[in-house]
Amino acid sequence: MTGPFELLGPPALSRFTVDRREPLRADTERLAALWPKSRVLVIDKRGRTLVVDKGSRLVDQPAPDFGDAPPATAVLLGEQDGVAYWGVPLADDETDVQVTAARAWQFPELTEEPQWLDLRAVGALLDDTGAGLLTSAVAAFAWHRNAKFCARCGSPTDSVKSGWARVCTKCSHEEYPRTDAAVICLVHDGVGVNGENVLLARGAGWPEGRYSVLAGFVEAGESLEACVAREIEEEVGVNVTSIRYLGSQPWPFPRSLMVGFTATADRTEKLVPADGEIAQAKWVSRAQVRQALAEPGSVEDLLLAPGASIAYRMISSWAEAS
CATH class of the missing domain: 3.90.79 (Nucleoside Triphosphate Pyrophosphohydrolase)
Structure with missing residues (x-):
């Protein structure tokens, strides 16, 4: 199996x-x-x-x-x-x-x-x-x-340690490159081992037909798993279970670390896209995803995430599962 x-x-x-x-x-x-x-x-x-x-x-x-x-x-x-x-x-x-x-x-x-x-x-x-x-x-x-001035006293900073730190010219406070943790989760319907359908969404402001998996930033004091559950409920109104880690990828636009997960949800639960954040959300079958990956533009209203994103690797990996 x-x-x-x-x-x-x-x-x-x-x-x-x-x-x-x-x-x-x-x-x-x-x-x-x-x-x-x-x-x-x-x-x-x-x-x-x-x-x-x-x-x-x-x-x-x-x-x-x-x-x-x-x-x-x-x-x-x-x-x-x-x-x-x-x-x-x-x-x-x-x-x-x-x-x-x-x-x-x-x-x-x-x-x-x-x-x-x-x-x-x-x-x-x-x-x-x-x-x-x-x-x-x-x-x-x-x-x-974005780090040219000291976060403590506001004075100018200089680059040190071969560009991997900045030091304040007045108070000598050192700053290091920052990374914002964000979760990204592929939600499937839980049928069988890997589901038969995947939950995809189109962000507000995205081109028509462009869909991806759901993502959001981790809040202070929040675990990654808790963030997955919160973000998906906030963005599309469904509850998820069986949250499982998949992998991670830097996304320097400007400074995110995307931490990938998968989870399951009840496909019969009503989807409620978050106003101002999610334009559309829908369940898509594995067969449709496979076709959209093999021939971009061949499936109506379904253009998937680009190859440089972890979303692409997550979706294509799920599509190849059985």
Whole structure:
């Protein structure tokens, strides 16, 4: 008998291969020795970087092109096979560069030529190393843009520890990159082991036909499981049971960690979409989900989450279960 479904591989943005252990960030001698052979990713203020080969490969540059030492704004992304990888933000006066826009639900035509693209557009296409590097860079620079002043006294802060901390220039208070915990849950009807139908919803403001699983932020003093139950009841009005952990993925837009779960609910319970949050909610059969994944746009009123999201991995893994 088939057991409860699990994720079929790691979510796209959970993949990484580089060594990102903390001691290297403060080892100035080793970093100086590594710098001549280091590689650098340039990231614009909207979290995009240059990619080639139809979005499958990051364009990095030789570190010496940026000076004899890492710039003050650089972030160490990790080391692999004796090569250190850094991220450098595009200067503010360079942000008018012509780039290809890529929104969460609207992707550009991918070409062999270099393009400036969003992590959401190419995260699922990149190899494990590239996905991990770009995810870390986007997360780190999003934090730096919002941590320029001390949370205690309001004075300016400087980047330290290879970009993984900021220290106040007046009171010396240190701040570190923040991550907001959020749950995301695939709810099925509990028929058999893995259910026959899945509960999907369209968020307010999403394009017509775009559906995904339910998600929400964890509140102070709340467990992950309690958050799952609360968010689903608030968003669609149903009670869930058999809450089970599946996996997690960083989602640096701007600083979330998506913690994935599955749960079951009674399909006969009335769905009550939360006003202002959920435009529509409905139960969808496994056969419909499989077709929508295999041929996007082939199922009326059913476009599913993009490949870079943990939602895609959750839905596709459930669809393959029996």
